[in-house]
Amino acid sequence: MKLKTRVKICGLKEAEHIKVAAEAGAAYVGFNFFAKSPRYVDFDQARDLALETPIGVAKVGLTVNVDNTFLDDLLTKVPLDMIQLHGHETPERVAEVRELYGLPVIKAFGIATEEDTKLIDVFGEVADQLLVDAKPPKDAKMLGGNGLTFDWRLVKRKFWPKPWMLAGGLTVDNVAEAIQMTGAKQVDLSSGVESAPGVKDPDLIRAFIKAAQTAPAPKLS
Numbered sequence: 244m245k246l247k248t249r250v251k252i253c254g255l256k257e258a259e260h261i262k263v264a265a266e267a268g269a270a271y272v273g274f275n276f277f278a279k280s281p282r283y284v285d286f287d288q289a290r291d292l293a294l295e296t297p298i299g300v301a302k303v304g305l306t307v308n309v310d311n312t313f314l315d316d317l318l319t320k321v322p323l324d325m326i327q328l329h330g331h332e333t334p335e336r337v338a339e340v341r342e343l344y345g346l347p348v349i350k351a352f353g354i355a356t357e358e359d360t361k362l363i364d365v366f367g368e369v370a371d372q373l374l375v376d377a378k379p380p381k382d383a384k385m386l387g388g389n390g391l392t393f394d395w396r397l398v399k400r401k402f403w404p405k406p407w408m409l410a411g412g413l414t415v416d417n418v419a420e421a422i423q424m425t426g427a428k429q430v431d432l433s434s435g436v437e438s439a440p441g442v443k444d445p446d447l448i449r450a451f452i453k454a455a456q457t458a459p460a461p462k463l464s
């Protein structure tokens with residue numbers, strides 16, 4: 244039996260959209276704590292959203308290059324299940340965050356070339372999960388959430404030391420092809436289920452989760 248693809252809907256700001264995502268079968272919801280993002284939520288908003296999240300859906304906090312003071316405050320105020328590090332955090336920093344806070348860490352990194360895929364092994368030693376995203380352009384204001392895809396052939400047939408998620412420009416129209424090409428069992432997105440930056444669309448959330456969960460089995464030859 245083919246297991247359903249696990250979907251993470253990131254950058255949620257409305258309780259209603261969490262309900263939609265959970266009912267449609269999302270495995271994870273993400274709250275974005277990067278202040279320059281249109282998906283940013285403060286700790287009070289995130290706490291309310293976390294308390295509205297059904298049991299069984301993992302609550303992920305997305306952070307970018309934050310220090311321990313920030314994480315101390317965040318994790319005191321918001322009941323999260325996992326931390327997503329989506330900046331230039333080193334392997335040592337990933338290990339430190341795991342150790343200090345006792346929560347599973349998803350380490351995100353951008354991929355544009357074969358060379359970049361070496362990070363799979365580097366972070367695979369220290370993170371609980373890996374998240375592969377498109378490498379942002381040099382002038383990008385954000386290290387993710389840019390709606391950009393990358394060459395999925397780069398992650399086809401890789402050995403994955405830890406569970407991983409495919410991200411970067413996924414939409415209802417391309418997610419089945421992405422899964423077929425890469426064999427991803429988990430997918431993550433933010434902008435692909437929005438009607439405008441930071442504005443989630445419930446119909447797109449439902450349609451994306453359905454498309455991911457009904458994607459044909461991977462063709463990895």
Ligand SMILES: O=C(O)c1ccccc1N[C@@H]1O[C@H](COP(=O)(O)O)[C@@H](O)[C@H]1O
Binds near residue numbers: 388
């Ligand atoms: O979504 C954001 O605003 C964001 C900001 C800073 C770092 C990461 C961000 N989002 C993450 O980026 C990937 C891909 O997003 P998209 O689907 O291409 O929009 C995803 O992991 C988001 O969680």
